[in-house]
Amino acid sequence: MTDPLDTRLLDEARALDAADPLGAHLDAFLDAPGVTAYLDGNSLGRPLRDMPEKLAAFVREDWGTRLIRSWDEQWMALPMELGDRIGRVALGAAAGQTVVADSTSVLIYKLLRAALGATDEERTELVMEAGNFPTDRFLAEGVAAEAGVTLRWLEPDPVRGVTIADVEAVVSERTALVSLSHVDYRSGALADMPGITAAVHEVGALMMWDLCHSAGVIPMQLDAWGVDIAVGCTYKYLNGGPGSPAFAYLRRDLQGVLRQPIQGWWSAADIFAMGPEYQPAGDIRQLLSGTPPVTSMLAMQGMLDLIEESTVEAVRAKSTSLTELAVRACDEVLAPLGVRLLTPRDPELRGGHVTIGHPDFREVTQRLWADGVIPDFRFPDGIRLGLSPLSTSHVETITGILAVRDALEPHGR
Template sequence: MDRIDGLAHYRARFFGMHSVGLDDASGGASGANPVAYLDGNSLGRPTLASVQRITEFLTGAWGTRLIRGWDEEWMELPLRIGDDLGRAALGAASGQVWVGDSTTVMLYKLARAAVDSRSDRTEIVLDTDNFPTDRYVLEGIAAERGLTLRWIRPDHSGGVTTEQVQDAVGPQTALVLLSHVAYRSGFLADVRGITRVAHDAGALVLWDLCHSAGSVPIELDLWGVDLAVGCTYKYLNGGPGSPAFGYVRSDLQEVLAQPIQGWMGTQDIFEMGPGYRPAAGIRRFMSGTPAIVGMLAMQDTIAMIAEAGIEEVRAKSVGLTEFAISLVDEWLAPMGVTVASPREQTHRGGHVTIDHPDMRQVTATLWAHEVIPDFRAPDGLRIGLSPLSTSYVETYEGVAAIRDVLRGILLGRSGLLEP
């Protein structure tokens, strides 16, 4: 499978992978490098190009150009990277995407701007299984603005459906906030259908793209999306805590008032005037000084996605998750493991969650032996497969390790084997 994979050569562009051939049955283990890295949906591997880029930035652009770097490149970098990302992975025309603050802050800015623009409405629609930050941010905004939260309760192994949104929205709905790919189950939501339903009710929609950007094709302009936010340290390989991106549809940019007014979002940044005057276009949604160092690495993966094509990336992602599920069915289902993700590939993003009461212990044991999935309470182990850096051999070795550790735990409990 690795030999016929049209994207297999990209694996050599990641740190620790460049010396690994397709015949290496270890999945790329060398030194401290994991036997199998199954957590690319939480933190992607660094690219070799990014190692070089950051090193050269420290000694060059920052080290020698110093403050002049702002005039020469840095001031426009959040907008330039935003445009590149929009073209490569988001289906967004230029002038609508920027790289800014953390995902949490970006969610707050756009959600607060949205509800303030619908001041005659009193409700926000969200779901109980969304990532905690999304829920917590909206709880805070609802408390600030005296709004009511209307909760959708998705299926454990699924996600929010168009029909559920249809039942939840109404004339009082100001905003709908949902994730394109559910962080726990990997369910792939119908962005276009749900956005249409929300618009029919007169509401705005804010999509969380954290688990889809760089793995699943996205067409924000075509789908009529209002607002979107996504992180850059998962499939975009921006590094730990790299800043998030935001999308505001062009016709809404002059309508929405962003709530965190800072000097980077003003008409004349260096006027230092007595009052806040928002810049034209997407820059008005910037607040403070951009994290330039933090946004360097994502450029190299964005370029790879543009080169490979997001449709090809998605095809590899589907192949990897289908392969993982087939191994789970053969090896793990007889031990009581269930697949807690959609089995239909058109309803599934780039990761697979499997449930068993012992998965917390399984995950801890695997980490100690250089196999790295992650755990999500109460019983879920997530297998995150990053299409540009994960091989089929690595996937095989990873699921085999899950099988062996779980088997040891169950046999040890039965007294047939020392745990």
């Protein structure tokens, strides 16, 4: 017998999909056999349908036919050109300030170290959230030890996330750098980037943002908001594929002032001089180190096309629609089973994923994966529903939430 609540929620989802101005893009992504709801696009985006042919063409032509000539013809400039595209499409950043380079971890290290090396001697504190993603925290601990500075931890409300007041309570004339995530990887809380950046600048410190969970889904204006430094990955909402390289933003007036520590030949002023001494490039190329991962830069280019065509503002509007539906459905379907909402209710205060909590969710996630419903589990008891707007439908969202309900109930349905 069909549950009236299930029917109503699915009917609402179908109506929202029918009215979705971005709905036509759903067919641009490859189907995954046996998967009925992919709710992990905030962790690894789905590949575009034309990706197999694009990869094959790259091997046949750019690499297979042009061989090393492709470096001069296109690959040498690719890190900067692709960085400019990401800046224009997703970051509100003018050209010449964004580059695609290493992994997120390597870029965070480079820029933490560079920022601390460029500050006055009396600025001896690095500020970070205690619950930030492990990479950020681990790197901060290591860099603080290397640079001989004190690491001060923010401890905000775990659902609400970091606020301007939280930051103002710890920054001072001793602060060299504040490094925070724009969207909390656990709760999805969206930080006030312009407000916090202004508060940090008020005490004369530098501001660095981790954009891994916001690039491609949250509109931002890095230039207009005065952001100093930012790093983000490309395999989540930019769909660059597993291990695709990260990007770094460095405000133009800081280029040549901050000096990154991994002085590889690609960041040299004259890359082919092969001279005895290192002289860094004077532009954004100074953030490079070794040979760029050209093959891994292919997949994200098609996704940038889709975002640019759609506009990141329209992507955000659909993201809000998806998360609002998910929150309503969780209230009606999952809350009676003891599931807690671990994400801000106000859509203006959350990013592109919704997190819910229950003591049984580790085992529930295993059941869901076996049944073709793919969210992800985050310790200690959270399931994240990652709703990537261009590849996720409202019906898929409700299908996943109903599956969580069925897997959680003692005897199933």
